Amino acid sequence: MAALDPASPQPLYLQLTDYLRRQINSGVWQPSDRLPPEVELAAQFDISRGTVRQAMDLLVNQGLLQRIPGKGTFVTNISARSRSQLIGIVVPYLRDSLITEVLRGAESVLRRNGYNLIFCHSEGNLQLELAQIEQLQREGVGGLILFPVATVDESARLSQMLRPQLPLVIIDRRLPQLAASHVVADNVGGAYRAVQHLLAQGHRRIACISLPERPTSIEERIRGYEQALREAKILPLAAVSLAIGAHPSRDSVPYYTVTELAPIDQLLDVGEPPSALFCVNDFIALGVMQHVLARGLRVPNDLAIAGFDDIALAPYMPVPLTTVAQPKYEIGVQAAQLLIDQIVSGTHQQREIVLPTELVIRASTGLPTPVAAVPPPAVAQPPH
Amino acid sequence: MAALDPASPQPLYLQLTDYLRRQINSGVWQPSDRLPPEVELAAQFDISRGTVRQAMDLLVNQGLLQRIPGKGTFVTNISARSRSQLIGIVVPYLRDSLITEVLRGAESVLRRNGYNLIFCHSEGNLQLELAQIEQLQREGVGGLILFPVATVDESARLSQMLRPQLPLVIIDRRLPQLAASHVVADNVGGAYRAVQHLLAQGHRRIACISLPERPTSIEERIRGYEQALREAKILPLAAVSLAIGAHPSRDSVPYYTVTELAPIDQLLDVGEPPSALFCVNDFIALGVMQHVLARGLRVPNDLAIAGFDDIALAPYMPVPLTTVAQPKYEIGVQAAQLLIDQIVSGTHQQREIVLPTELVIRASTGLPTPVAAVPPPAVAQPPH
DNA sequence: TGTCTATATTTGTCTAGACATTTGGAGACA
DNA sequence: TGTCTCCAAATGTCTAGACAAATATAGACA
Helix, strand or coil: CCCCCCCCCCCHHHHHHHHHHHHHHCCCCCCCCECCCHHHHHHHHCCCHHHHHHHHHHHHHHCCEEEECCCEEEECCCCCCCCCEEEEEEECCCCCHHHHHHHHHHHHHHHHCCEEEEEEECCCCHHHHHHHHHHHHHHCCCEEEECCCCCCCCHHHHHHHCCCCCCEEEECCCCCCCCCEEEEECHHHHHHHHHHHHHHCCCCCEEEEECCCCCHHHHHHHHHHHHHHHHCCCCCCCCEECCEECCCCCCCCCCCEECCCHHHHHHHCCCCCCCEEEECCHHHHHHHHHHHHHCCCCCCCCCEEECCECCCCHHHCCCCCEEEECCHHHHHHHHHHHHHHHHHHCCCCCCEEEECCEEECCHHHCCCCCCCCCCCCCCCCCCC | CCCCCCCCCCCHHHHHHHHHHHHHHCCCCCCCCECCCHHHHHHHHCCCHHHHHHHHHHHHHHCCEEEECCCEEEECCHHHCCHHHEEEEEECCCCCHHHHHHHHHHHHHHHHCCCEEEEEECCCCHHHHHHHHHHHHHHCCCEEEECCCCCCCCHHHHHHHCCCCCCEEEECCCCCCCCCEEEEECHHHHHHHHHHHHHHCCCCCEEEEECCCCCHHHHHHHHHHHHHHHHCCCCCCCCEECCEECCCCCCCCCCCEECCCHHHHHHHCCCCCCCEEEECCHHHHHHHHHHHHHCCCCCCCCCEEECCECCCCHHHCCCCCEEEECCHHHHHHHHHHHHHHHHHHCCCCCCEEEECCEEECCHHHCCCCCCCCCCCCCCCCCCC
């Protein structure tokens, strides 16, 4: 029985705190065990009850002990204890299921491991993104998951402000100049398979509809498109870019919409227009599809359309969209796992995880059945 | 000079804590100001110095105060404060735009005011919800926004574990037994106007399709339905309940789907079936719509369908859905604002905010135009 | 058997006071 | 002027005790 030393420079209550902690950590007192009552401890160590309470207050505050009036003081269950580490996640938007699923995946892994997730929404704004990373670092987060707004060129500003030791995982797009781990989807392969599918349907004139901005994910999709065509000995058409924008405040329009459709008209109003379009994301595919249907074209008979991302809306578009699905939830899971590994191991290793994508074939690329009058089945696909 | 009330059920030290917090938050004591010495406060409030210290301990622990031996107790500089700036949000799911928009709204307000949002996903599980609230409290969050899984009956378990002083805002549904502020949508009025709209289209046999579970929000919608019918001197039909479920892991199916459709067949296979359905949410409306279309019925000609929530998918359903829109983003904004008010004022006032809902009329309830062959316009509605 | 009641136990709140330690300033001293 | 000492003021530590409130238990009672 360790006794307390009143002559020590360390106050009695801290000595008692240490003793209690040792008892718990060494397993003498197991989780959910009851501690001796305060008066008993006071008598045992020959100190007053107030000092015992002061010692216990610290452990209660740390979540190691739990007091229940009338019953006693108990060692907290391990499951209820938390290492109480904070992890920040910064995302640029929240307008489709991609990021919500990433969020779900990351949250579930982090919570199971006793971390808390601080959610930051940068609204696609670089300044805001930088400010939030700054604030999260001041807050003392143990790690960061970043879905960056910053482009490769702008990543210098990021690396300036990032604390060198901060565990960091970047998702969806790459910032190679940053010393960070990456979790991305197989964009090249997904686009490649989508275009291969269009080729297999007999299409030869396939245009790529892109975006004015080109994060690495979009560039990779364009590369996949070009690669598939080159292997088929077909020259890629010049890329067409469409601007997309969001209604920032309107609640019921959670989707990005195409704001400028003239390039599509120019593309189609030529002697030999393309018979199929590969759109680098589903929002573009939606805008293009609505526009060409309004022009009186039939999808896929006159024009086949394929997209990328498999947003929640894809199976419900006017013509259900063939698109490339990303493992959204899995991206979040892997990013969280990678971050935890880094934190726990203490090493600052950089890893890169490329998750497989999957081509989901729907009506917009001309299945054997012609345009169906009947809407898509109730529940998209069964789980596989 | 506020005096403490020894007769109050709230202990003296908590009363003093509240007083000190108010002084700081109202700006009477600025950051880096020195507080009156402990003995002076003890004399002023006629309590012992131990109680004063107990009160201050809380604020020191929260990082709001800083004690320096020999010098005094000081209000912490805002930049040095951190733990007190955390706000927790616990949501049950993340499968449509309702909660993502709430999240966006709450995050933007909180961040502008210097708070950080900890995101917790309870997966619709009461145990998990309770555990997360427990953890957030231990983490020392300054407030909590809760989209509860717990029903009114289960709210006792919540109130047991909630720290009485914790600022708390409950959204979407009510838990009246909880001493908390609420932000909800006008469910009764929304349902009332939706059914009135069906009546105005000439429908007389209108059924209500509900859920097995009945949180207050759903109950209110049913009340609105019944009220509109009663005012039209029409007896409500017996409520039909459909079970809905989620594919928990399947990424690309972010929507709930109806799992049991037999009750709908029973409802329609009678001599005089209803000519219109009011569904208490849009997921049910989607499942029902797909089912009746597959049966060969025409919407809205044979059966009009109205929903509630205006999920992102609503304008893109096989027949664009008439539904009641909630001000999702605004719910998040108001909840955050209410929480900040409570934290800053230090008072534990309960307020209830009911936000207006809006009927969005689309094709599923029979507009002048018959079922259009052309899909809905590109961008749902222009902002207004 | 089941329920109510009194009692003991335990933590929660609060008091009054003592002495220790740290800090900063006033005054003595070189 | 610079330095040292001493003191007052403030927080830190600790005691001894009181009563309140919550909980569990044993025993009385129907």
